[in-house]
Amino acid sequence: MRRGPAAARAQRNADLRFYALTLLGLVLFPIAIHPIGGYPGLATQILLVGIASIGFNILLGYAGLLSYGQAMFYGVGSYVALLCVSRFFPQHPNFWVAVVLAVAFVTVMALLIGMLVVRLYGIYFALLTLAFAQMFFFIVFKWRDMTQGDDGLQGITAPPLALGFATIDLTQAFPAVNLGPFGDLSDVHYWYVFAALVTFAVLVFTRILVRSQFGEVLAAIRENEERSTFVGFDPMRYKLAAFVIAGALCGLSGALRGLYETSTAPDALTVETSGNFVIFTIVGGVKTLLGPLIGTGFIMYLQNVISAKTDAWRLIEGVLFVAIVVFLPGGILGSFRRKAPRALLANAVRVTPPPGEPSASDAQSAPHELPR
Amino acid sequence: MSSLASAPLLETKGLGKRFGNFAANSGIDFSVRDGELRAVIGPNGAGKTTFFNILSGVALASEGDIFFQGSRITQVAGPRRVALGIAKAFQTANIYPDESVFQNCRLAALARSQGSFALEIFRGSQRLAEVDAAAEDALELVDLASLADARAGDLSHGDKKRLDIALALATKPRIVLLDEPVAGMAIEEVRKTDRLIRGLAKRMTVLIIEHDMDLVMGISDSITVLHQGKILAEGTPAEIRANARVQEAYLGGHAEGHV
Numbered sequence: 001m002r003r004g005p006a007a008a009r010a011q012r013n014a015d016l017r018f019y020a021l022t023l024l025g026l027v028l029f030p031i032a033i034h035p036i037g038g039y040p041g042l043a044t045q046i047l048l049v050g051i052a053s054i055g056f057n058i059l060l061g062y063a064g065l066l067s068y069g070q071a072m073f074y075g076v077g078s079y080v081a082l083l084c085v086s087r088f089f090p091q092h093p094n095f096w097v098a099v100v101l102a103v104a105f106v107t108v109m110a111l112l113i114g115m116l117v118v119r120l121y122g123i124y125f126a127l128l129t130l131a132f133a134q135m136f137f138f139i140v141f142k143w144r145d146m147t148q149g150d151d152g153l154q155g156i157t158a159p160p161l162a163l164g165f166a167t168i169d170l171t172q173a174f175p176a177v178n179l180g181p182f183g184d185l186s187d188v189h190y191w192y193v194f195a196a197l198v199t200f201a202v203l204v205f206t207r208i209l210v211r212s213q214f215g216e217v218l219a220a221i222r223e224n225e226e227r228s229t230f231v232g233f234d235p236m237r238y239k240l241a242a243f244v245i246a247g248a249l250c251g252l253s254g255a256l257r258g259l260y261e262t263s264t265a266p267d268a269l270t271v272e273t274s275g276n277f278v279i280f281t282i283v284g285g286v287k288t289l290l291g292p293l294i295g296t297g298f299i300m301y302l303q304n305v306i307s308a309k310t311d312a313w314r315l316i317e318g319v320l321f322v323a324i325v326v327f328l329p330g331g332i333l334g335s336f337r338r339k340a341p342r343a344l345l346a347n348a349v350r351v352t353p354p355p356g357e358p359s360a361s362d363a364q365s366a367p368h369e370l371p372r
Numbered sequence: 373m374s375s376l377a378s379a380p381l382l383e384t385k386g387l388g389k390r391f392g393n394f395a396a397n398s399g400i401d402f403s404v405r406d407g408e409l410r411a412v413i414g415p416n417g418a419g420k421t422t423f424f425n426i427l428s429g430v431a432l433a434s435e436g437d438i439f440f441q442g443s444r445i446t447q448v449a450g451p452r453r454v455a456l457g458i459a460k461a462f463q464t465a466n467i468y469p470d471e472s473v474f475q476n477c478r479l480a481a482l483a484r485s486q487g488s489f490a491l492e493i494f495r496g497s498q499r500l501a502e503v504d505a506a507a508e509d510a511l512e513l514v515d516l517a518s519l520a521d522a523r524a525g526d527l528s529h530g531d532k533k534r535l536d537i538a539l540a541l542a543t544k545p546r547i548v549l550l551d552e553p554v555a556g557m558a559i560e561e562v563r564k565t566d567r568l569i570r571g572l573a574k575r576m577t578v579l580i581i582e583h584d585m586d587l588v589m590g591i592s593d594s595i596t597v598l599h600q601g602k603i604l605a606e607g608t609p610a611e612i613r614a615n616a617r618v619q620e621a622y623l624g625g626h627a628e629g630h631v
Contacts, residue, residue: 209493212494213490213492217482223469227462227466228483230450231459231484231540232488232543237488
């Protein structure tokens with residue numbers, strides 16, 4: 001579709017609306033969660049883990065690759081960040097150094113693993129990523145000298161956040177202000193603000209990426225890989241780039257979560273953790289920007305709040321997952337968003353066949369019209 | 373250019389493709405001049421599609437070599453061959469069904485403009501004016517400009533096949549490989565595509581596989597006949613029509629087409 005200045009203006013307004021509403025949501029989130037049984041610390045955890053889901057969606061939603069091994073990037077990110085503080089630079093621990101080294105390490109890891117796996121399709125890709133994640137789990141579990149094995153790394157206080165002009169202790173709380181049913185402002189720590197800023201930056205990055213030339217080609221490859229190859233794109237390099245970006249965001253998520261919790265354990269690298277990212281993203285809405293974050297919040301909220309009330313929370317989580325996949329195939333966000341553009345495409349743009357010619361929608365186009 | 377006009381644009385030497393013990397192509401010495409319109413014909417199972425696949429890089433040759441503008445490209449992968457100027461339209465229209473007709477061509481033009489990979493994660497492709505221009509040119513060539521905003525999956529069979537050709541053209545090729553461009557088309561659409569191919573031949577080298585003998589005899593400068601994976605005959609349409617071995621191949625148990 002050709003773009004005119006009017007379309008560009010509409011796009012800019014949509015961008016501004018999206019950013020404003022997202023910021024508003026992030027500001028209200030830690031106190032809005034209070035009346036429904038949550039707490040600001042949970043809000044922080046949700047955002048930090050949500051960063052990995054947003055990244056994973058670039059892979060699953062936009063590149064169409066189902067990785068079942070994201071936990072290796074998440075887990076290794078948390079270990080590297082904490083080891084930077086406790087072991088590599090114990091004299092001069094630095095928050096940024098820990099995060100940057102963790103993300104750099106995971107990025108290289110994703111590049112090397114990606115070069116081996118992106119040639120595979122579907123179940124083979126999923127299984128190979130799973131196998132790699134199991135290897136990393138094993139390494140972390142057995143390399144006791146470095147990782148303390150089963151016990152994990154415990155009690156590693158994150159260094160304060162050095163900003164050049166100021167040094168901020170992220171564990172510090174806001175001053176006490178009674179917010180009635182929304183709890184007290186002093187329940188919110190600076191960590192939340194930091195997590196919200198990073199999450200916002202990741203959302204902006206992802207939105208730009210999806211709309212970029214790179215995102216356009218990635219979507220084209222997803223829609224028709226063979227044709228993309230024979231107009232001259234190299235699908236493998238695009239998939240590899242998506243794999244690395246998703247891996248790096250997963251590593252960032254793990255590093256921040258580790259620093260926030262002051263601990264990590266081999267749990268972070270289990271199949272269950274990998275599966276969580278898949279569930280978060282699908283529940284929230286594949287191929288939507290905020291969906292993975294909402295899915296992460298929804299499930300983590302259930303895990304935390306319902307598990308305090310009943311032992312059967314796993315059962316409830318499972319039933320909900322099945323219900324969403326069956327009844328809301330686009331996920332929470334995707335299902336009420338998707339209808340509009342689809343209907344537009346189907347009606348406004350459909351071509352009526354010229355008289356005397358066979359029907360425009362011949363048998364060949366039928367499979368492509370199924371919802372993806 | 374004129375001194376090179378007779379030099380082959382695309383050439384193969386001893387080209388072969390095996391699938392296990394079966395030789396789909398063997399010992400093919402083939403060459404096309406710049407600007408030529410060449411048809412490759414043969415009974416079903418003669419190895420025409422395999423030959424096109426090896427030329428376009430869908431599959432790699434098992435033996436022999438391919439030269440394009442004098443350089444060896446035998447092992448060059450598909451996307452890189454497009455960048456060199458070898459484009460392919462598919463036997464079954466191969467397009468982006470959910471995109472608009474225009475966006476289909478834009479993607480092909482974008483591939484030509486940016487190359488096989490570009491890590492442009494912060495900027496959209498709208499800034500590239502040459503991409504829009506190339507897409508518009510390609511649509512004009514196949515006479516689909518009036519349907520530019522239509523969803524590609526909603527086009528008629530003939531329009532889809534012409535859009536597939538437009539995707540090849542939007543990559544600005546030196547040579548375009550058309551695999552059965554009129555298969556399954558109604559008479560009127562065949563005439564339209566016939567005109568299209570004649571128009572293309574004035575701008576670039578065209579290589580087609582086709583079963584429609586009226587079309588092939590009418591438009592080709594020269595014809596290569598494949599039979600059982602090997603070249604059986606080569607010549608002008610008149611020579612091929614008069615060739616006894618070609619008639620034998622077509623009639624002797626493989627009465628698929630008629631010459």
